[in-house]
Amino acid sequence: MKNLKLIFVLLTVSFFTYGQNKYDKVSSYGQYQEKWALVEIGGLLGFIDREGNEIIKPQYEKILAFGQYQEKWALVEIGGLLGFIDREGKEIIKPRYEKILAFGQYQEKWALVEIGRLLGFIDREGKEIIKPRYEKILAFGQYQKKWALIETGGLLGFIDREGKEIIKPRYEKISAFGQYQENWAVVEIGGLLGFVDQEGNEIIRPQYEKIIKDKGLVGVLKGNREEIKN
Incomplete structure (x- = not known):
């Protein structure tokens, strides 16, 4: 009986040792997780548990x-x-992004991701909130508390904190809100100026060469002046 137990122990140890010997490197247990050891074959990394x-x-x-x-x-x-992988060894997000920034740089539960120089966001559940499609995404709050400026193909727009496109990228320039009127921002297309409000509505379509603030707002087109009404 004792001999059988000894044989069983020797076989178990031999099997475990063989399992470890097939790797080029085996790191110490607990460096990543308590019961895991990092292993390497041909420059590729993975994990084994304490049973091999x-x-x-x-x-x-x-x-x-x-x-x-x-x-x-x-x-x-x-x-x-x-x-990303999780602590169960499951691949939460398959390797597909060229860059992943830290969570919380734009909003608490989002991380900026990049593919082919296009930017988007993932959340802490591993879901792609915004597919990478923008060339630039500025920080939330620079123009409007709940919005971030986006750019694609040289055109500007806005997304909100839910990932919704509030203003599709269509303007060549967007000024800060409040420069001419408290809730309005000047927008430009093809050298012509207009206004959007903080709800994302185009209040005045781009049609003026100049906009003057003088006892109200005045739009100028081909030398003609026209009062811009609220």
């Missing part, structure tokens, strides 16, 4: 520590593309 089971097959070129972006996630990279 392969939790994550070696497939990533880089794996950052859990918690650097999200408490339960670790950033992974393959072929220059980034994604």
